[in-house]
Each structure stands twice: as C-alpha cells, then as structure tokens.
Amino acid sequence: MTDRPQTSAKALDGELLGRLDRRRPGLLLGSLASGALVLVFFYCWGYQIANGIGVTGINRPVFWGFYIINFVFWIGISHAGTLISAILRVTNAEWRRPVTRSAEAITLFALAIGGLFPLIHLGRVTIFYYMVPYPNSRMLWPNFRSPLVWDIAAITTYIIGSALYLFLPLIPDAAVMRDRAAAGLKKRFYAILALGWRGTAQQWHSLEWGIRILAVAIIPVAVSVHTIVSWDFAMTRTPGWKSTIFGPYFVVGAIFSGIAVLMIAMALLRRGLSLERFLTDRVFNNLGLLFVTMSLVWGYFTFAEHLTVWYSGDLPEKMVHHVLLHGDFALPFWTMVVVNLVIPVAVLSFPRGRRPLPTALVGCGVLVGMWLERFLIVVPALSTPRLAYNVGDYLPSWVEVGIMIGAVGVFACLYFTFTQLLPIVSVWEMREGWRHAAGGAAGGHVETAGAAPPSAAASPAPGGGAA
C-alpha cells in the first residue's frame, strides 16, 4: 500500500491474458509432486478395503478417529470459497474480483475430499449406496431422522451448488480460452466448457442474474452444511459434544480455516504465477482483517463453550474438560489456542502483518490449530471413560496417517491441475472491475490499488517465474 500506480486497463488486460497463454512448468511440477501423494492415498485406502477396517486404530470406545476428524476439517476448509466469495459478491466488495475463482475452486476440491472421508470410515465402502434413498428389494429407505443422513443431503446440495457456482462464472473465461487457443484438442476442450458462449447482451444479463441468485442461495446452504456436521456430535448425549452452540461454533471455525487455506493459496499463486498486480497487497490486507476478525470470533466461541462447561459442574462434562485443559490433551489444546488466537491477533493486527508472507504463515498455523480443534472434539470425548470398564485409547495406524497425508496430495493435485487448465483469476470480472474503475471507458486508466513495485507498473509484462 505504498504506492497506487495508474495503469492502463488495456495493459492490465493484456498482462492477464499473457499469463493465461504462458507455459507453467512450476504448476506441472506441483501436479506431479502431489500426484505421488495421490498414489499414497489410494494405496492406503486400497489396503484398508482389502484387509478391513481393523487396520485402523479405531476401536471401542474411540470409534471415530482420524477419518471423522479429517471429514470435519475438509468440510470446514470448503467454506473458504463459496461462502466467502458469495458474501463478497452480495456485499459488492470490489476487491473480491481476483479472489473469487481461487476461493471457489478450493471449496469444490475440499468438499470432494471431505465427502470421501465418511465413505472411507465406512470400511465397506462398496455398500455406501445403502444411504441413498432408493426403493430397494427389502423396502428399506434411509432413516431421515439420523443426522448422518442430513449430512448426505446437505453435502450433496453444497457440492452441486459449489460446482455450479464455480462453473457459471467460468463460462465466459472458457470462451476467452477457446477463442485464443489454436485449433486442436485444447480448443475443443474449452469449446465444450464454454457451451457456445459469445458474450451477447442476453447471455451477460442472464448470467448476472444467475450469479446473483446463486450467491444469495449458497450462503444459507454453506451455513447449514457445517451446522449439520456439528449436529453429528451435538445430537448425541456424549459429554463434550452435547452443546447448543456447536452449530455456530463449527460455522465460525469453518470460515476461519477456510480463510487460512485461501491466504496460503493466494500467496502461492501470487508468487508462482507472478500475479502481484492482480492479487495486490490491498486484497491481502482486506482478507487479513477478515482473518483476524474470525480469529477473535473463534476465540470468543471457544471461551464461551469451555466456560459454560466448567461452570455447570456436571461431572462427566468436567472430566472431559479436565483432560483437555490439564490432562493428556493439554498440549494440543494450548497449542491450538496459541496458533488460532494468540499468533493471528499478534501478527494480523498490524498492517505489516497483513502482507502475503505473514498471512500465509499465520494461515499454516491456523490450519494446524483447526485440525487440532477437530481432534480435540472427537478423541477426548470418546476416550474419557464414563463407565469403569469402558476404557480405551486411540492411536492412529499408518493407514490412517497415509490417507490423511494423501488427501492433501489429492487436493493439491486437483488445484494445480485446475490452475493449469483454467484462469485462476476471473478475466471477465477483472475487466468489469477495470471498466468500473475507469468510469466505463475501455482503455482508460485504472488504479490497481496495490503495492506493485514501480518497475512492475512500468513494464507491460512483469514477473516471470513459473507463470
């Protein structure tokens, strides 16, 4: 935010298109590296299918382990995109334009991975369709009274909604890619995605209506998804889970972890694709402010949750509470508090802390913290005995750890591949923003509203790197 260079909209447009045309060996390398982790993921899952769920560390009384922790974690991350993008669209925040596509892609891929974990947790994955409502020979339909079936309804709605919310604004950009590609397989691929888009007034008008409606509709869906995930826990009578604030607590945590991934992805994209003039310091500053706000809200909910448990004096609840704050789980608990609250507030409260590198580092810490939060919700509540003989511990097996690490690879592979194939910054939305900034005149001058170095502002095609 040191300077605000005045740059021709035309030059910026050319620069953005130049980025699309350029080869990106870094991304290819990223795809291959993460592809190795994809193999780990499928090997471990295949091993479990072949040998049964007994290869995991899950056992009575800790019958929910890494898989459910990761399910909640990934569903939380999925709130990065669609929800944040929708809120920014609804509030008409101009700085959203370079962020939305990246955020929406995170949602779709995180959701796809999150949705896999309950299937992995089933063990006998081939019979997952028992949960799908279809009239079978034994006349058994799913029991809609179970929150687990609500999960299926909510996640299915959210994944379809998120995919379409990503796809709809992508159509004009696919048309740009189609019209700029040389004849061949690439052109055919973009032609399929573009669906015959030409940029007529009717097409733009209908598209704008569609995006507006989806942006409004997707917000309550996103909120419902993580609320329902929280009800998987809160609808039971397990101490540590039965809480009336679990719904909003989970939603806040989801948005918080979602922003963390968004900050990391944007910092990587900015550096890797030399997008400094599009993912500007202003974008990081604004998202950083949102990030620190969510950190404080998360801290407030955590405090409220633990205070009411402590104050109630209810013995089973206090036993779980004790192991969290002072017992076996004290180290992960206080680590979570430090990385989720203390560090974000200490770093992001200052403008210098809201720059790409610090926000990405804080984001990494928050991801660890939010994973620990889910671990601390699932495991201590189950491993703390309520009956004298019902004692058990939980130690994840290599299969669970392999699947967890592999899932990160699957996500990275999908994200890299997407970035390689399609514009990660929405071209038409940027163009629209430049037109607004230039007062409607194409070719006018716009403020790039960031801290691009003067040399970069003067050069028509700055950067390089792996773009």
Place this chain on the structure above:
Amino acid sequence: MTAAGRDRLVEAVFERVEDVRAAVEAVLESGVAASQVEVRSPAPLEEGELPLPKPKSRVLLFALAGAVLGGLTAFGLAAGTALAYPLPTGGMSIVAGPPVGVVTYEGTALGLILMTVLRVLWEGGLLPGRAIRGGRGRPSDLDRHVADGRLLLRLHGLSEEEAGRARDLCRPGALELR
C-alpha cells in the same frame, strides 16, 4: 424484398464502448431494427450504455419455481419414507418435524440452484440444440477480438442495400469491418 434477400450480415470490431454506441445509434436511425443489432462484449455492459432495449430474464421466476419444486420433492421423500416404513417412535409423531424440515430445506436450496443454472443456460442459448433466434449466438471469425477485450457489433438480416449503408455508418471507429 423477400425474406431470402435479407440475409446480409455486417460485423464491426470496436475498441471503445463509445464508438459502438455511436455506430448503434447511427444504424438505428438509418432504419435497422433493434432486434437486428447484436453486441458482443468481453464483460457485461452497464444498463443504458447502448441505445438498445434491455434484455429480459426470467431466471428469478424459475429459481423460485425450482425452490418450490425441490422443497416439495424433498418433503415428499422424507415424510413419505417415514409413513411408508414407520419405525417405533414411542408415541411420538411418525413424521418428525425437525428431520423433515432439514431435508426439505436442503431440497429447496438444491431445486433453486439447479433451476437457476438451467434457466441461465436456456436463456443464453447454451443448452445443446437451443440456438438463439435470428442467428444470434452463432460463432464468428471475429470472436477472437472479443476474447482480446474488444467489442463486436453484428447486424443481422439486412438487405444488400442496408448492409452497404450500415458498413458506411460503422466505419468510424471500427478496427475491422465486414
């Protein structure tokens, strides 16, 4: 003049919206109907930027219809299942409000989302086999200019004489003219 004679197409590429506006104003004054004018742009234009009637959309209406349809379907599925295969509920209602409500809520949202997208694609002529009337939406060799951030003005269904006149009127400011 027969309809068969009115098959000329004039295409002009412009850099600036102001130039397109001037060209559109000129061709409309010369007697070309607004329905024969098509402007392709790289980003949505503001309302009133061009002297053309505002496109109509029924996306909202269809979205609401989709919401109702989705909600009813989900309600029927959840409540119907409970009634068709009743479980022992200990005297409580067979069709329980909260679970049916949750499923109905999600079904409503899903119906709304699906119908919105389908309608957007339908109105834009983006569904397979759904072409927009009057040759609009057909590919053009000049589409690449739109991809590069320029504007493409297309005048459809002109006679030979009208096409010649329109070309003259579009010439000022045009980067390319056909």
